[in-house]
Amino acid sequence: MSRGHTRVQKAYEQLRAERVLEGESVSTVLGSPWRLQDALLVKDHVGLIHLMTRLPEDRERFDVPLGRLLRAAWIATNEDGGRRDWLDVVCTDARLLRTFLSLIGEMLDRSDESGRPSIDELAEVLESWRAALARERTAMDRNRLVGLFGELTVLERLAARDPQAALSSWKGRQGAIHDFSRTNALEVKTLVGDGSPAVTIHGEHQLDPPSGGALHLVAFRIADSAEGESLEELTARIAEHGVPYEDVLRTLGDDVPGIEDRQRRFAIEEIRLHEVTDDFPGLRSSRLSPETLRGVSNISYQLSLDACPGQLDPDQLEAVLENL
Structure with a gap:
């Protein structure tokens, strides 16, 4: 056996x-x-x-x-x-x-x-794995907060221009392909630690630009910092621009962080900005036949940004947001 x-x-x-x-x-x-x-x-x-x-x-x-x-x-x-x-x-x-x-x-x-019976052994295995699951949950919760900090950073910059358009363009929390999209689209990624910049790509559609539009990818390297900004402060500033706090919470749904998590402070140490052009690497449904993707689900992989062409000056992020 x-x-x-x-x-x-x-x-x-x-x-x-x-x-x-x-x-x-x-x-x-x-x-x-x-x-x-x-x-x-x-x-x-x-x-x-x-x-x-x-x-x-x-x-x-x-x-x-x-x-x-x-x-x-x-x-x-x-x-x-x-x-x-x-x-x-x-x-x-x-x-x-x-x-x-x-x-x-x-x-x-x-x-x-x-x-x-399996159920008896399951109860004991769960107990022995509880500490490992708790450690993994802690790491994953931090990654979730860092990812949320990146998305809210973009939302705040968009809200400073047009609060209503900013909220309507925030699509990723609704299960859409890209985090922000109108005519063009922006995918937001976050980096942690000091290693080589690598981001996780989810699904075979995430690197496909919207029909008739352009796609950019921005990656924020984020670190815990007492001198940084909390999610609570960032959300308050978004509200000052005209996006009500309750609308942000409604968009987040079950992903709303707890009180302690909202007080954690983060700082952006680096910004990587890329235009996703035809020569940008990665899996894309537009390059794969339906037969290739038949029965395939839950695609997720790491992409090194050092291997990606089309890197732009981070200062151009404002222009990307303006033309979204």
Whole structure:
């Protein structure tokens, strides 16, 4: 029998290729040969990956406090004329997926060796992984705040010109391809640390300019700094330009930072500005055939800006915003 990490990776690759209709899901079994239905890997219609483990018939539900990145819920199903309870754990952030799959692999290995139900081993594995998940959550939360600081920096500069146009051009929070777009588009990225400037590109459309327009990419290198500016102060200045605070919160939706996070101070140490022209590297749907992209989802990769042509003087950012 193959190891748990191998089984879960094969199951994930199988689900990745599946197309899921809205409101439906696809699944594959993960359990041991003598308990195949003990655990399932599931992909829902929005692409989120779930682990479902079955509760033995003589057992009662229990609390599973996981937090924001791994979410747990109990689900009841009808099987053979009776009710069965399942624990559904879903990975809500694609950046945590590799960690989530490793956690599942360890659960399967332990269940294979002990003969205990997967759900029992899951409870213990989650406890042992809690510290690692907390560290990863802290790093990811900081990255989320830094990314938000970059977007609000651009929103503030646009609001100083035209507050209504600024808010209507802020598209990324609505699931659009680019962070800011009108006739032209601007993609906002953030850099942390002192390493080579590399940004994460999400999806096969992010480097495609809008139809009939131009695309620019701006990357802010952001650092924690007591001399910097807080998200609270930045949002207040946006409001002074005429974009109401409640409109910013409404646009952020579930991504609104907490009170402490809004007080963290950041400073911009470097600005990299590029025009995304035909010779700009990266994956693009306009360069790939539909057959190439069939069954492909959740594309994410690192792009080194040092390898990208079309670098502009950072002072030209104002002109880019003016012509957005």
